[in-house]
Amino acid sequence: MSDKPCMAEIENLDKSKLNKTETQEKNPLPSKETTEQQKQAGEP
Structure with a gap:
């Protein structure tokens, strides 16, 4: 048997x-604004 699919x-x-x-995208990436807010919130 061959690993190639039957092209016919x-x-x-x-x-x-x-x-x-x-x-539908189940896990969309956060927006640029969201990541900036998270960076600022993490800084003292």
């Missing part, structure tokens, strides 16, 4: 059968 199946994929999904 990928080429024949019917994209109309795929469901549309909306991605």
